[in-house]
Amino acid sequence: GAGVSQSPSNKVTEKGKDVELRCDPISGHTALYWYRQRLGQGLEFLIYFQGNSAPDKSGLPSDRFSAERTGESVSTLTIQRTQQEDSAVYLCASTRGGSYNEQFFGPGTRLTVL
Amino acid sequence: DQQVKQNSPSLSVQEGRISILNCDYTNSMFDYFLWYKKYPAEGPTFLISISSIKDKNEDGRFTVFLNKSAKHLSLHIVPSQPGDSAVYFCAAGPNDYKLSFGAGTTVTVRA
Numbered sequence: 001g002a003g004v005s006q007s008p009s010n011k012v013t014e015k016g017k018d019v020e021l022r023c024d025p026i027s028g029h030t031a032l033y034w035y036r037q038r039l040g041q042g043l044e045f046l047i048y049f050q051g052n053s054a055p056d057k058s059g060l061p062s063d064r065f066s067a068e069r070t071g072e073s074v075s076t077l078t079i080q081r082t083q084q085e086d087s088a089v090y091l092c093a094s095t096r097g098g099s100y101n102e103q104f105f106g107p108g109t110r111l112t113v114l
Numbered sequence: 115d116q117q118v119k120q121n122s123p124s125l126s127v128q129e130g131r132i133s134i135l136n137c138d139y140t141n142s143m144f145d146y147f148l149w150y151k152k153y154p155a156e157g158p159t160f161l162i163s164i165s166s167i168k169d170k171n172e173d174g175r176f177t178v179f180l181n182k183s184a185k186h187l188s189l190h191i192v193p194s195q196p197g198d199s200a201v202y203f204c205a206a207g208p209n210d211y212k213l214s215f216g217a218g219t220t221v222t223v224r225a
Contacts (some may be wrong), residue, residue: 004157031211042118042203043158043215056212091157102148103213105157
């Protein structure tokens with residue numbers, strides 16, 4: 001595809017339910033990133049993939065959050081037992097890898113936990 | 115603990131004039147600095163970057179200045195155009211993958 005795509009664009013869920021967010025990076029991009037943006041705040045780094053491996057998971061806020069990547073392509077971010085404080089826009093980005101390559105962002109998934 | 119701060123949440127500027135956006139960071143290990151632009155309902159798009167070995171980088175109407183001793187960077191847009199109306203995020207990090215982002219500055223360019 002031409003750019004990074006994310007689905008769904010909007011997700012409303014009830015507290016306690018699990019959600020799965022999907023990211024399709026730009027074809028050929030080896031590195032993939034997940035960020036979270038809460039209302040009025042900057043982007044928070046969550047996790048980084050190089051290929052299918054995640055060398056840095058330090059940003060995941062709790063063990064309810066997990067992510068995987070397969071085929072050096074699609075990634076899913078899973079949030080279990082959602083809480084109201086999980087409400088945010090979740091952004092995915094990808095790069096060719098290597099140093100100092102700017103990240104290309106998807107449009108984000110807006111998650112609302114009621 | 116916000117490591118990157120954009121203290122001005124909004125900026126209004128007349129078309130044709132200069133827009134100056136400011137950003138401060140706290141981590142002296144940060145070596146890579148970027149500005150992103152975001153339109154509503156879209157993801158941020160890369161605008162311009164600078165590494166710590168430089169103090170200025172220009173790309174057309176956009177110039178980024180870095181003052182490492184003050185841990186401060188700024189983005190100058192001149193002349194400002196209506197299409198520049200967007201949210202601008204400053205980002206910084208020790209490398210290009212673990213970036214910390216500011217909360218953004220909303221720029222409105224008045225015709």
